Amino acid sequence: MASAPQPGGHDTARVHVPKRLLDALSDSPASAVRSWLDALPETVERQLTAWELTLERVVTPGGRHGLVALVRQADGTPAALKFPVPGPDADREQAALAHWDGWGAARLLRADPDTGALLIERLRSAVSLRSLPEAKALLEAAGTVRRLWVAPPEGHPFASVTGRTEEDREVMRVLGAGAWAADVRPLTDEALELRAALPAEPPEEVLLHGEFRQGKVLAGERLPWLAVGPVPVVGERAYDLARLVLDRCEDLAAGSGPAAATRRRVAKLADSLDVDRDRLRGWSLYRAVEAGLREAAVGDRRRAELLLEFAGWL
Template identity: 60%
Template sequence: MAFEPPQRLVRALGETAPDGDDWLEKLPEAVQRAVALRELTVERVQVPGGRSSLVVLVRYADGTPAVLKLAPPRFRPEAERAALAHWGGLGAVQLLEGPVTEGVLVLERLHPDVSVRSLPEAKALLEAAGTLRRLWVEPPDESGAHSFESVAERTGRQARAMRASADAEVAPLVDAALAAREELLASPPEHRLLHGTFRQSKVLAGERMPWLAVGPDPVVGECAFDLARLVRDRVEDLIASPSGAATTRRRVKRLAESLEVDQERLRGWTLFRAVESGVRARRVGRAGDAELLLEFAGWL
């Protein structure tokens, strides 16, 4: 099978690839091996696809539809596999096979072009929040095959990168975000398995259930950290609205109440995650994204 990786994936991996990384160059061969090993028939590569993995729509020999997903090691595909196995299809896409090839997942086929983002905003937030609630379960025993990164560990790496790349223009926001993190980590209220990168586009229409989450970058910690990313969904619409700041504050309140999360903790993690994403976007040259995210952060 000859194919070109989606340009969205090529651009995103180019922003983060370490020196000497050749995952993209080896990707066609890896896909061929994965398809041949399972005797799959390829339908198409999902376009535009994601920013950290290649998604291929396939069928087994008996006609069962499936998704073949390949991701570089730095995006932790084995952690994704472990989380999906732990959830067992409750609220999330289901694994169709165990670990056969490192970095290769075979998943149930959802409707890849239909996410909750296609719904009106209020309905989309409601459905997304309901899906997220089902994922917040006790993490597996740490003595098992996979130990997940903690919120403290992940945000510690992010905090160091923020400090290293913050200039005078963004320093006040970075300082506020780092202070919020320190305060939040001092007394986490619960310890749950989290999706890690949850947003509306990560919830797809399914057959088993109306909506199922995909693409986790799992982490363990408090639920407010997970919910924080959902707060800024459709950030471009918020920024364009004259009432964007007020809408954002109402959204924090509504989501916190609906999922029984402390409102101030949600606001704090939303601030940290928005500033971290904005500073990272500046660092890799995505000035437009950075501007949106940092303006949004200033409202919190």
């Protein structure tokens, strides 16, 4: 999306909103989100001026939850300027990054409450843990996520795992009732039963990344690996670790004995991080089914079938 010069005097033609973000928000019913998207090039330009930043480029294809631009600060230090899609998750991302203060995650340098802009420590966006062999990637991922699991601050804004999965449960019930989902209904039922049982007696309440996986851990200068893009919640570590269990499941599917390999991954990650194996297995199955149903709903049946098959191996 290229924009003509605006009445305020900023030439927004150099700020292009990535197609991936446009597509992700194209069906949003929220008028505030649509207005935010329309104004985004101008908002970016105003923030560059306000913080005396030099634009290098907008990251493409980028993500589905915000725009990221690579910039340089007045002293020449590189940074990343992020504009999350407005909403509670954007406020929670800022709060989580501020609380971690660079411990295991990219450091938050500045935040603007009016525009929602976040100025974040620049990492090497092209180099994530997915670039490493699986065994090494899982080892580095475990060391990174361990640092993020800290007590949440007093009066925190974060949702709980119980609350977030309650919302997901209603979506799963609708998606799982479709005719196409008949073959996986036993898995869906098991996932819903696990969701009812697991949050009933959580062993701990710590701050979680929420969407921790290898692609969310990037190479840095200050530390070798740092996490980005949290969707933070408060709950038990097994919920966070379950998303990592699902990572690169296509590699397991391509190998021999994928079910046994999946169970070994669960055991290895649980033991290395002192997480209960049964709870990790339960949350992994739940998150695989939930993700699989959502992928099917948006038309990616291949990915959906892989995730649901993975859940069956558990």
